[in-house]
Amino acid sequence: MSTLSDLLAEHTDLPGDAVDHLQRVVGEWQLLADLSFADLLLWVGTGNAADRPDAEVLCVAQCRPTTASTAFTEDMVGSIVSESQHPTVIDSLITRDIVRGSASGTESVPVRCGDHVIAVLTRDINPAQQRPPSALESAYRECADDLCRMISEGTFPTPAERTDVNSSPRAGDGFIRLDTDGRVVYASPNALSAYHRMGLATELSGRDLASVTRSLITDPFDSQEVADHIAASTSGDAGHRMEVDARGATVLIRTLPLRPRGEFVGAIVLVRDVTEVKRRDRALLSKDATIREIHHRVKNNLQTVAALLRLQSRRLENEEARTALSESVRRVTSIALVHEMLSMSVDEEVDLDEIVDRLIPIMLDIATVNPRVRVVREGALGVFSAERATPLVMVLAELVQNAMEHGFVASTDGVVRITADRSARWLDVVVHDDGPGLPPGFSLEKSEGLGLQIVRTLVSAELGGSLELHRAAGGGTDASLRVPLGRRGPRI
Secondary structure: OOOHHHHHHHHOOOEHHHHHHHHHHHHHHHHHHHHHOOEEEEEEEOOOOOOOOOOEEEEEEEEOOOOOOOOOOOOOOOOEEEOOOOHHHHHHHHHOOOEEOOOOOEEEEEEEEOOEEEEEEEEEOOHHHOOOOOHHHHHHHHHHHHHHHHHHHOOOOOHHHOOOOOOOOOOOOOEEEEOOOOEEEEEOHHHHHHHHHHOOOOOOOOOEHHHHHHHHOOOHHHHHHHHHHHHHOOOOOOOOEEEEEEOOEEEEEEEEEEOHHHOOOEEEEEEEEOHHHHHHHHHHHHHHHHHHHHHHHHHHHHHHHHHHHHHHHHOOOOHHHHHHHHHHHHHHHHHHHHHHHHHOOOOOEEEHHHHHHHHHHHHHHHOOOOOOEEEEEEOOOOEEEHHHHHHHHHHHHHHHHHHHHHOOOOOOOEEEEEEEEEEOOEEEEEEEEOOOOOOOOOOOOOOOOHHHHHHHHHHHHHHOOEEEEEEOOOOOEEEEEEEEOOOOOOOO
16 A cells, blocks of 8 residues: 555655645644544645646545544545546645535645645545534534644644644544633533543633643643643644643643634644553553663664774774774764664654764764865755664765765865755755866776775665766766655556
8 A cells, every 4th residue: 555655756746845744734634534524635736737727636645534424435545536526626726725615515725835735635524424513513613624724824734733643632532622812612521521530520611721720730840831831822832742640640632723814713622531541551661662772782882893993993003904994983883873863762763864963073083084174964864764774874974985085185175065855756865075076987886995885785775776976067076876765656
């Protein structure tokens, strides 16, 4: 089954920030589907959909509500439809606004990222479920309309409001709507039950939720912090996710400010009683701590090996042997940095930008070449899984080291520039030096240098990418690395 990343990589050329925004939308949209009592489909154009009369759009993600029956029994992901089959999607792309279909219960919402509409989100309600709404349904749908308006304006979701979709409260766990003064307009029965579990003996309706919550939380410092976050959610601050303990109960609270058309109209507060879940999580946390401890010990052992190699190199008089040991120190240090990041990560993913920024000073410190060379980084490499981060860090380190060693004449100033460009489909990295350029007749495939041999092996076998070394247009040398990010396949 193709994932969102796979489909975006195969069918679009969206930039990295647009892909990240769509991932955030999908990370939040179970809440929107539940509040809307509707199926959500995410559509992208297969070409310049806004300018073509025969435009087609592709469904790249689907979400069904847990609060109502689905409108689509079949899986729509991967489906391509024309304008005649789904005209509101194309209309929404062209008008850049919310378009309601002629059929009751159908709506298309443009997904805006910055100044561009990058996709369309449709809401489809099962016709069999349409009936006079209850008080709960009215409260849900009013908030859903506000969130859709914010999506069309590009103000939701934001990176600051990103949350863990596996543990974040859902609408069905407990839903509270606040007005602009922070008072409860509506509280669902499950939300009221969660507050009763925390020790509340009265109703919530009409009361100041921040004050009520403060009085229930056991720890005085936590109580004030949670109350401040709830109060701030109605005045424009970003949403927060909090875990609180109150009289033996553990409750997750998430605030989500509502600001359609730039006007603050209140907030959503989601509540989930996780008292029993927390007891089971303690065993999983213990296992997670063990895995991170293993990464920590591997990092320590690798650093010990690097220190021993560095000590040995200082005792050698043979310059070639000292250089070889220094290169080994750098390679071992690169792997150790990855394990250090994994020892602090909870999801086996690492931020490559942070690793490269920490590795560059180490490379300059142990370099045996011209100390007047500077190394700078431009653009974001992004986050990678552990299995891909290690070979990618080693490749970048080797390319930078190769540029420092062979790209400049001795005792001259120079700059090695790492430029990264990440899209839905590729990570493109260019390591450029402003030296005299490659020697005549140079061939990457015939190079016998150990560093380039390591790079060729890692790029082809571990990363499935490509590498080219060539003279730069403005002088110097470019090492161009291209790594695929999504699974590629034939278009259907």
